[in-house]
Amino acid sequence: MALFRDVVVLGLVALLVESVAGLSKLGVDPPTTAQCTAVTNILRFDCYPEDGATEELCNNRGCCWLPPTTAERKNPSLGVILDIPYCYYPTGYGSYELSDLSDTSAGKSATLKRNVASYIPNDINTIQIDAKFESQTRLHVRLYDPANQRWEPPLPQLPQVAGGETNTDYEFVMEESKIGFQVVRKSTKEVLFNTQDVGGFIFADQFIQMSALLPSNYTYGLGEHRASFPLNMHWQRFTMWNRDQGPSEYVSCRCITAMNAPFDWDTFLNVTAIFYFHEHLQICGYHISINLLTCLLGNNLCCLFVQTNLYGTHPFYLSMETSNNAHGVLLFNSNGMAEILECEIKPLNLFPDVLLQPTPAITYRTVGGILDMYFLMGPTPADVVKQYTELIGRPFIPPYWGLGFHLCRYGYADLADTKAAMTRTQDAGIPLDTQWNDLDYMENQNDFTYDTDKFAGLPDFFTGDSYQVCYIPQNGMHYIPLIDPGVSGSEAYRTVGGILDMYFLMGPTPADVVKQYTELIGRPFIPPYWGLGFHLCRYGYADLADTKAAMTRTQDAGIPLDTQWNDLDYMENQNDFTYDTDKFAGLPDFVDELHQARNLSRHYFSQNGMHYIPLIDPGVSGSEASGTYPPYDRGVELGVFIKDSSGTPFLGKVWNPVSTVWPDFTHPDSITYWKEMLQSMYDLFEFDGAWIVKYTRQINQDREKCIQEGWFIISKGMMPRLSSTDTALPEHLRFYNSD
Known part of the structure; x- marks a missing residue:
């Protein structure tokens, strides 16, 4: 039974990105060295979970920046690199002060009052904590805004209990000198859930974060995901967001030495021949598909499973204690969230999740509602399940x-x-x-x-x-x-601006419709004859020798080869219109040899020569020193880059190491610029075509600037947010679209 099935939070990603605006406006002093060194690696709680962390951005949040050493990151017993956060909360991280601690007829209560602004906008400055002792084995804790009603799930309808039970198996501990609370088992004095001064507690309008220490690494639940029965506590992320897909998983693997470390691909294929291939896997630059992989835990690789979120959401877990007792915890919140058992693979975006880490500890992040928690004391696993279904409702007995x-x-x-x-x-x-x-x-x-x-x-x-x-x-x-609870309605077009300008093409045959359509929008270019042959390409060629080796393997397999491609591996520092004169030394001669392939002995070269196509993304590095990178300098000179409201090039981030700018192809000089850049590259080596990728702009840095300039993130894409009367920015809505 899915506890919170089919919950929809509109504009989730847009709201999350908007919530991180203004990070540098806190005026928070960087922590002292003593505050940072006092936190061991295993007690680090991530202060910058979104991508693009730097020491400056980390310090702007009042957090510690200390990359772990290679020796610290490699755990030989696991065969993986633990993802220890670079940016983490120091000891004594300010947020709220606890006051008005008192006993009530139902249990206990207290007030949290924020004493320093967080890096998320719209902090809720006063939080009420109510602990209701509902029964001997059930504790109900609510953290909420006493001044405003916030969303709480109406279903399932949980029992309303007055509380005030005096004979309990638990103690609920709060202290005015510490932020948060503890749940303690009376019989063993073991702390089951400890949020006191743990991580960074945030309670804002559209982002809530709370971390807690757990009694052991034996944790189960947090469905729905395809995962091992005991959850992996080594930096794991679980997204609580209902998704219409079957159980699947993918594996993310990294080279321990470096992402571009030498890799014996043939050996890997032999080792993994028994596995089924399904979804995405990247190993040292190699992309393949995989459904099940026990992991290649050798000297070169780190592999971690990533479980995808499924149909339903159960933000409940059962934990075994060191005393062999068991307890359960339910967070009754239907907003998007995630829990991380912290050994996570770094997230690309600040997204609601649950994190588990080997402290052991858990971090909840959600984008709304309240923190409404139930603690079920067991003491056996069977007791916990009985108490949980007593709370949320018994499942139906199947026929x-x-x-x-x-x-x-x-x-x-x-x-x-x-x-x-x-x-x-x-x-x-x-x-x-x-x-x-x-x-x-x-x-x-x-x-x-x-x-x-x-x-x-x-x-x-x-x-x-x-x-x-x-x-x-x-x-x-x-x-x-199958009977889905989604009924077909009338078809509709929805757009954020412009007019409805429609053409109806009457055919009457499908071929006639296609002919009429291309007559209207323009005929597609006829590809060259060689463009119809076999082309070889992938991301992750280590160098030119690796590219040639791939060609040789193709020939040895008896595959006729017409065209060789290179992804961004060939570039210098991943910059357009360059090539790496070290790793790809000899590239111009290589291209010439392809064109004169008839003079080579390899029989798989076509009679008229081979061809070469490099990747040329329409994203130009925006961080090179003035005068050192002509593609940027010339673009600034012609004014062809997309600009923010201050008139300077808008900075985003894709493959370039630091920042990216994009040509505005509606600018009258953009074609001149693009032709000049292509010609400059053709002068280096005579490529036969350009692989121009249509991708969405991922804003991994300067997110607050992105929001200030009126942009928001949809999926992995970027769109300008403009009203019909907004003249501060060019109207790019008609030109930009998300993949």
Whole structure:
């Protein structure tokens, strides 16, 4: 049962990015050396979870900047590099002061009052803490804004208890000298949940963060994710955001020595030949797909699983204590969140999550609501589950036939295909109780319908009279169709500006429609004949020798090769219109050899020579010293870069190490600029085509400036946020689109 299924928070990413504006306006002094060195690596709580952290940005938040040494980062017993935060909270990090501590008829209460602004806007300056002793084994703790009603999930309806139980298995501890609280088991004096002066407590309008120390590394739950039963506490992230996808995972691997360290790809392929490939994996610059990988824990690699979030959200975990007792914790909050068992792979964006780290500790981050927590004291795991379902509701007992073998997948072409799958199952000797259909059975994928053409005869499918096969049990089989709680409405166009300017093309054949459409917008260019051949490319060639080696392997496999590509590996410092004269020394001669391939002995070169295509992203480095990088200097001279409201080039971040600027291709001089840059590169080596990537602009740095200039992040893209009367910025809305 999904506790908070199908919860939608509109504009989540935009709100998160907006929430980090104005970080440098705090006036917070950097911490002292003593405050930073007092925090051991295992007690570091990440103060800059979004990408783009620097020492300056870290210090602006009043946090410590201390990259761990290589020896500290490598844990030989795990075979991985722990992701110890570079930027972390110091001891004595200011946020709130606790006051008005008192006993109540229900339990205890206190007030938190903020004494220094956080780096998130719209701090809630007064927080009420109410602890209600609901039963001997259940403690209810709420942290909320006493002045304003905030969102709280209406379902499931949890029991309303007056509280005031005096015979409890727990103690609830607060001290006016410390921020936060502790939950302690009375019988063993073991601290089960300790937030006192742990990490950086933030309670703002659209961002809440709380960290706590846990009693052990044996933690279970935090669904829904495909993960090991005991959760991995080595810097793990769990996103609490309902998502319509099946269970999957991917693995992120890094070279211990460096991202571009030498890597024996052939050995890796031999080692991983037994695994199934599914989703994205990057190993030292190599991109492949993978579904299950136990990890290559050798001298060169660090591999960590990343579990994707699934259909439902259960922000509940069960933890075993050192005394072998068990307890459970529920955060009753339906806003987007994540928990990290902190051994996380660094996030790309400041996104709600739950983090787990090997302290052991947990960090909750959510984008709204309140902190409404239930502590269930067990003491056995079975007791915890009983107490949890007593709180949220017991699951329904499934019918007996529901425990049998069920057959289902998306993609049955028609009813005959469904029947064929059943027959194959029976032929394999598998007893079958229930057949399912995904949305394939629907008419036009609409709820409460069925396709009377492809699924003609569906009503008679399981009557028992018209469908007799030997593997139907005596009491009949059962049938379950998909019925999503999403009903088709009228089709609609939605846009943020401009006019509705529409063309209707009448065909009447599909070929006629395509002809009329390209007649309207322009015919596509006819590719050169060699462009239709076999092209070889990937990201991660270590150098020119590695590129040539890949070509040789292709030839040895008997694959005819027409064109070789290079991703940004060939560039100097990942800058457009350059090439690395060290790693790719000899690139101009290499291209010439490709063009004269008929003179080489390799039989896989075509008679008319091979061709070469380099990547040329439309993102230019904006951080090079004046006079050292002509692509930037010339762009500034012509004024062709996208500008912010001050008239200076807008700085973002993609592949360039520090910052990126982008040509505004609506500028009248942009074509002149682009042709000049391409010519300058052609003068270096005579490439045959340009791989111009359409990508979205990832703003990893200067986020506060991004917000001030009226931009916001959607997915991985960047769009200007302008009203129809806003004249401070050029109207780029009509030109920019997110991937």
